[in-house]
Amino acid sequence: MRRMKRLCRTSTVVLVIGILLSHSINACYKKPTEKAFKVALLAPGSISDAGWNALAYDGLKAIEGELGAEISHIESRTPTDQEEHFRSYALAGYNLIFGHGYEFQDAAKAVAPEFPETVFITTSGSTIMKNIAPIVFELEEATYLLGIIAGMMTQTNKIGVVGGQNIPSINSTFLAFEGGVKAASPQAEVRRAYVGDWENIGKAKEIALAQINEEIDFIFHNADAAGRGVFEAVEIARSSGENIYCFGSNRDQSEVSPTTILASAVISSDSFVRVAKMVKEGTFEAKSLFMKMSDDEAIKLVYNPKLLAEIPDDVKQKVQEVRRKILAQQIEVPRIHFGEDDQ
Secondary structure, X not given: OHHHHHHHHHHHHHHHHHHHHHHHHHHHOOOOOXXXXXXXXXXXXXXXXXXXXXXXXXXXXXXXXXXXXXXXXXXXXXXXXXXXXXXXXXXXXXXXXXXXXXXXXXXXXXXXXXXXXXXXXXOOXXXXXXXXXXEEEOXXXXXXXXXXXXXXXXXXXXXXXXXXXXXXXXXXXXXHHHHHHHHHOOOOEEEEEEOOOOOOHHHHHHHHHHHHXXXXXXXEEEOHHHHHHHHHHHHHHHHOOOOOEEEEEEOOOOOOOOOOEEEEEEEOOHHXXXXXXXXXXXXXXOOOEEEOOOOOOOEEEEEOOOOHHHOOHHHXXXXXXXXXXXXXXXXXXXXXXXXXXXX
């Protein structure tokens, strides 16, 4: 009898333990969650530059907000760093890595074949492989419009451009700007100069002051953080009573120098989101990904509201007319056409 009672007690304990274990297992078990979509940005400079790099970071944050992505970014200035950072992010399981600039192509080509499941995007250039493609921001459409403004408003027929480095993607925007200037004022002269890097504000300032001494009365920069030097030079000249203006590039820069910047040629951060959606949804194809003014204003001209009254109405009307003709493909904006690498 005692033996029977012990058996009953044992059976009860086993049953209770079984039930407790069952509850414990059910409580701990969760359905598998969707794997995180991971996106990284390699930027050639500081995201605080209020221009090219800040634009890319805006795009990265938009990807995080709209697609729920896990994001990361790092400054990647040298070819060695760029290759190392591409590889590190790919090893960490990132689905999409942006190399923000023309100069990231070689590093992407070196690393991408090792990680066929990762998509590498360079923001300009022509390198196309199975998992590499460039975004081609046709900023030229907006810089052409800036050229129209400068050509119509110049009083000296001397206009300057200041670049960071002498590379095709920068020169293409200058070619378009000059095309707009010449369309509005065929006799005008456009003078180019380069800082040699993207960071040297002091040198950019010296270049701009030298151009101002040559009676240049409009300056367009495409020099990333160094562009602040151009703004500082124009601020000095305007405070001395000179009638001179400048333009912003890549991002609306009117708040950086509200007393000097008439307008900016702007790339929408939505362009980054569009590409990320393709990768996340599995519709990405390795080809040049063009972003134009016609693509929901992926490219646009943005006026500085604080200086809008200083632009004559006939100039603003002409800009609108030329913009409509560009959208209707009645005007072909000059630009450098990059060739495509063999896949």
